Amino acid sequence: MKILVIEDDRDNAAFVxxxxxxxxxxxxxEADGDAGLDRATNERYDAIVVDxxxxxxxxxxxxxxMRDVGVVTPVLFLxxxxxxxxxxxGLEAGGDDYLVKPFAxxxxxxRLTALARRPPLADERTVLTVDDLEMDLIRRTVRRxxxxxxxxxxxxxxxxxxxxxxGRILTRTMxxxxxxxxxxxxxxxxxxxxxxxxxxxxxxxxxVALIQTLRGAGYSLRAPQ
Amino acid sequence: MRPNRLFRATSFRLAALYLxxxxxxxxxxxxxxxxxVGREIEIEFDERVQAEAHTLRAFAKANGIERLAEExxxxxxEAASFDYRLEDGAGRFLAGxxxxxxxxxxxxxxxxxxxxxxxAEIDPDADADWERALVTxxxxxxxxxxxxxxxxxxxxxxxxxxxxxxxxxxxxxxGTVGGLVLSAGFLRRIDAMSRTAQExxxxxxxxxIPETGREDDLGRLARTFNRMFDRIEKxxxxxxxxxxxxxxxxxxxxxxxxxxxxxxxxxxxxxGDYERTVxxxxxxxxxxxxxxxxxxRIAQIQAGARRAAFTPLDLAAxxxxxxxxxxxxxxxxxxxxxxxxxxxLPLAGDKELLSQMVANLVDNALxxxxxxxxxxxxxxxxxxxxxxxxxxxxxGVPEAERARIFESFYRLDAARAPPGHGLGLSLVAAIAELHxxxxxxxxxxxxxxxxxxxxxxxxx
Numbered sequence: 001m002k003i004l005v006i007e008d009d010r011d012n013a014a015f016v017x018x019x020x021x022x023x024x025x026x027x028x029x030e031a032d033g034d035a036g037l038d039r040a041t042n043e044r045y046d047a048i049v050v051d052x053x054x055x056x057x058x059x060x061x062x063x064x065x066m067r068d069v070g071v072v073t074p075v076l077f078l079x080x081x082x083x084x085x086x087x088x089x090g091l092e093a094g095g096d097d098y099l100v101k102p103f104a105x106x107x108x109x110x111r112l113t114a115l116a117r118r119p120p121l122a123d124e125r126t127v128l129t130v131d132d133l134e135m136d137l138i139r140r141t142v143r144r145x146x147x148x149x150x151x152x153x154x155x156x157x158x159x160x161x162x163x164x165x166x167g168r169i170l171t172r173t174m175x176x177x178x179x180x181x182x183x184x185x186x187x188x189x190x191x192x193x194x195x196x197x198x199x200x201x202x203x204x205x206x207x208v209a210l211i212q213t214l215r216g217a218g219y220s221l222r223a224p225q
Numbered sequence: 226m227r228p229n230r231l232f233r234a235t236s237f238r239l240a241a242l243y244l245x246x247x248x249x250x251x252x253x254x255x256x257x258x259x260x261x262v263g264r265e266i267e268i269e270f271d272e273r274v275q276a277e278a279h280t281l282r283a284f285a286k287a288n289g290i291e292r293l294a295e296e297x298x299x300x301x302x303e304a305a306s307f308d309y310r311l312e313d314g315a316g317r318f319l320a321g322x323x324x325x326x327x328x329x330x331x332x333x334x335x336x337x338x339x340x341x342x343x344x345a346e347i348d349p350d351a352d353a354d355w356e357r358a359l360v361t362x363x364x365x366x367x368x369x370x371x372x373x374x375x376x377x378x379x380x381x382x383x384x385x386x387x388x389x390x391x392x393x394x395x396x397x398x399x400g401t402v403g404g405l406v407l408s409a410g411f412l413r414r415i416d417a418m419s420r421t422a423q424e425x426x427x428x429x430x431x432x433x434i435p436e437t438g439r440e441d442d443l444g445r446l447a448r449t450f451n452r453m454f455d456r457i458e459k460x461x462x463x464x465x466x467x468x469x470x471x472x473x474x475x476x477x478x479x480x481x482x483x484x485x486x487x488x489x490x491x492x493x494x495x496x497g498d499y500e501r502t503v504x505x506x507x508x509x510x511x512x513x514x515x516x517x518x519x520x521x522r523i524a525q526i527q528a529g530a531r532r533a534a535f536t537p538l539d540l541a542a543x544x545x546x547x548x549x550x551x552x553x554x555x556x557x558x559x560x561x562x563x564x565x566x567x568x569x570l571p572l573a574g575d576k577e578l579l580s581q582m583v584a585n586l587v588d589n590a591l592x593x594x595x596x597x598x599x600x601x602x603x604x605x606x607x608x609x610x611x612x613x614x615x616x617x618x619x620x621g622v623p624e625a626e627r628a629r630i631f632e633s634f635y636r637l638d639a640a641r642a643p644p645g646h647g648l649g650l651s652l653v654a655a656i657a658e659l660h661x662x663x664x665x666x667x668x669x670x671x672x673x674x675x676x677x678x679x680x681x682x683x684x685x
Contacts (some may be wrong), residue, residue: 088534102514154549180550184581185515187588187649193553216504 001046001116002026006036006062007078008054012101016049019105020112033057040066045073046116049108050095052079052086060093067094074115076108087183106217110169117168128163131223133202133210135163144202154179155198162211162221171218195219236411240404244397251396255389262385266378271337271357277307278361278371285363293367294320307373308342308356314366323370326360335360340372414443418450430458463632471520475513482509519648526578526655540570540579540613540679541604547583548602551591559596562587565603570611572679574660582656585649586615586675594619598672610681616674627666 003020007013008031017027028043030036033054040048040062048066052059063075076097077090087098097111128135132145135156142149142159151159158179162170172191176182180190195211203209212220231237285293290313297309297320309321318325326338340358358372417434424432433454434447489502548564555562572579583602590600594617603614622630631654657664661680668674 100518180546181577182550182580182584183577184584186551186584188551188554188591190550190554193557194550196557197553216507 001112002044003112004036004039004045004048005029006033006054007049007051008032009051015105016108019109023109033059033062037062037065040073041069041071047112048073048075049112050075050077052077052090060089063094076111076115106169107171107173110171110174110218113168114165114174128160130163130166130221131208131210135160144206149201151201155194155201158194159198159202162219167220167222169214169218169220174218231405231408231412234408234412237404237408240400240407244400244404247396247400248393251389251393255385258389259382259385262381263378266381270373274359274371274373278359278369281369281371282361282363285367290363290365290367297321307371308358310370312368321370323358323372326358326370335362340370342374418447425454430461474516478509478512482506516648519652523648523652523655526659529659532659535573535575537571537573538576540572540574541566541568543576543579544583544602544604544613547580548587551587555591555600558591560591560594561599563599563601565601568604568606568611570604570613570679572660578656578659582653585653589649590615590617590619607676607678611679613677614674616669616672618669618672621668621672622666624668630666631664
């Protein structure tokens with residue numbers, strides 16, 4: 001991926017740049033809003049990381065201006081504030097996702113990957129398939145190896161999200177946000193308990209496990225190589 | 226109290242202003258009385274003069290001018306208060322003591338004239354003494370002049386002036402003294418407030434303005450200030466408590482982190498040891514950050530800015546969704562989580578915050594109870610108001626501690642409590658307060674019962 005990072009905090013920018021480059025992505029870095037906007041409108045990127053607070057033009061301003069001239073590149077906002085208002089404001093300005101500093105690098109990478117490879121807006125698939133697992137979105141049925149599996153509504157939603165993000169890492173917070181609409185963490189590991197339920201239903205007793213746990217990162221659903 | 230201050234006091238200035246206005250009214254009243262009294266006496270005298278002239282005229286008609294002259298002479302000598310002059314038709318003096326009222330052209334017309342007093346000839350200084358006299362032309366051309374010495378008018382006027390002067394003096398004296406006494410009393414009470422505030426500024430937060438129990442505006446002001454001081458004291462105390470606990474809570478994981486890093490550095494080891502240490506270190510730092518984030522979030526909620534984005538929603542539905550998310554976790558821990566949310570709980574609020582509030586309560590119930598516990602999340606009506614209940618059958622909280630569990634960093638029996646930043650319930654309290662929800666903590670016999678009462682209709 002080719003990623004633009006607009007961030008005035010030198011340490012954080014270096015941390016992001018180094019991490020992304022280590023994962024084989026190309027990174028351009030700008031430290032202020034005007035220069036960032038310039039690059040964002042003149043070059044093509046797969047995703048843009050923008051800090052909310054920037055000298056000259058702030059993050060919201062950069063994204064608004066970018067969207068005004070028709071740049072549709074997915075944007076991930078970074079912020080020091082964990083306020084809900086800030087997230088809403090960021091999304092309204094045209095941002096696609098939101099991450100509160102300080103963050104774990106895996107979280108940033110997972111979110112950027114999800115943004116850059118977002119399925120087209122009109123994903124018209126009605127059946128999602130990975131290996132021998134098949135989800136019919138119209139009939140709301142799930143089958144594995146031809147055998148019907150009964151899922152609770154929330155389990156269905158969780159599996160649907162995993163299927164749509166096949167092969168990608170989904171962090172705990174991403175799952176909490178997308179499946180439960182919880183923008184906060186809980187002491188009780190809600191995601192883990194649901195994943196283990198789901199796992200028991202679709203993977204238990206089968207030679208191939210589709211749901212993977214990536215320690216310290218999150219979960220992923222992928223077909224065996 | 227310095228006199229200078231006394232005179233500058235608002236109350237004194239007000240009293241002085243009233244005094245000035247009152248003095249002015251007394252002066253105006255005095256002037257009115259002064260002139261009215263003079264006028265009334267004059268009118269009274271005029272009427273008496275008219276009556277006398279009328280009587281004499283009738284006498285002349287009946288008895289002729291000669292007998293009138295005798296009568297006038299007699300009356301003049303009687304030294305009554307009237308003065309007379311009688312002239313015949315040719316202007317010759319017949320009787321009386323008044324000088325001739327003849328005008329410069331020698332003509333005399335009927336009516337009132339001012340005439341020199343007869344006694345002016347005796348008293349040389351009294352040349353300016355005039356009296357009012359009525360000129361009447363009798364039948365046959367004779368002229369009768371009847372005057373009346375205006376004694377009494379000036380005395381009456383003087384008496385009025387003296388009375389008003391005393392009144393004025395008394396007004397000024399009483400007004401000034403009264404103003405000073407009033408202001409002194411006022412200033413004393415203001416000074417008491419000021420002193421209390423000064424002491425509070427100096428750090429003695431327990432000081433209060435002495436309350437007199439009087440129901441006047443100053444009394445009410447003092448009570449309001451005292452309530453404000455109560456609140457300030459509570460906030461400062463809470464702040465102190467929280468800062469103390471932040472320091473304590475952050476030192477623990479940071480110290481542990483340092484030990485870990487020092488140990489692995491000192492003892493060396495293989496890559497696996499280093500990796501384990503790094504993982505544990507990351508976990509420690511995550512815990513610290515979590516505490517910080519929770520604090521920031523609480524502060525942000527307490528600032529109350531989010532109210533603007535409130536939308537109408539159903540707290541019961543939110544509670545149902547949240548409780549459902551915890552179901553598998555409860556099953557895993559061998560606890561029963563029942564959800565009874567048929568009663569809608571309409572509320573203007575923030576969905577995300579309310580979800581977090583319910584999640585923290587359920588989280589709390591799950592984390593502080595043994596396996597086998599029953600946890601209930603229910604919506605219902607309590608005393609006519611909608612309420613959300615989160616109750617468990619766990620060990621509960623001793624009555625004395627119940628009020629404190631929603632304070633920041635409060636942990637029941639800190640040594641035994643599961644790890645956590647102790648901010649979950651204070652976040653609940655902050656969110657509840659933002660939404661006008663009243664938290665009631667009760668005994669669930671056994672266990673803990675937390676009730677969130679919806680604000681009454683029409684409020685919020």
